Amino acid sequence: KRLYDLARKGEIVEVPVRTVEIFHTEILDWREGDFPELDVAIACGSGTYIRAIARDLGAILETGGTLAALIRTQSSGFDLTDSLTLTDLETKLQAGTFQPLAPDQALQHLLSVTLPATSAQKWCQGQRVSLNSDVSGIVRVYEEETRFLGVGQLQDEVLIPQMVFEPIS
Known part of the structure; x- marks a missing residue:
């Protein structure tokens, strides 16, 4: 309480x-x-x-x-001076000028890991993948350091999907 x-x-x-x-x-x-x-x-x-x-x-x-x-x-890396009032948001939406933040930009406070293409495809299909890393906990997941895939939990060198943002075809 x-x-x-x-x-x-x-x-x-x-x-x-x-x-x-x-x-x-x-x-x-x-x-x-x-x-x-x-x-x-x-x-x-x-x-x-x-x-x-x-x-x-x-x-x-x-x-x-x-x-x-x-x-x-x-x-978490956000500053009040960079925020919008609801009036500002409404104005930008009506003008078609509102640009939301990219999901990985909102998660910059998390450490990141990078997967090779074959592991990234498995991970995006909801499978756990092995990953040699000193990192543990909740992480941002990328393929080849540029393509943001989502958020995973890394424990005992196993990366578990928590939220997949972009499937790999």
């Missing part, structure tokens, strides 16, 4: 300590008053709970702290 749901019910929960990666912090603004507010930009690794950082900062400063707003400006 989400900790904030439990807190709203008045339940007290012992929260386990987690180690997270914080790459950069920057104070953007400070507003004084009865309930002072601090705006902070944080670049962090996945799994970081910004609410927990606000709580921890409040505890360290002995003032209490809570998260009033959160704007995710970057995730």
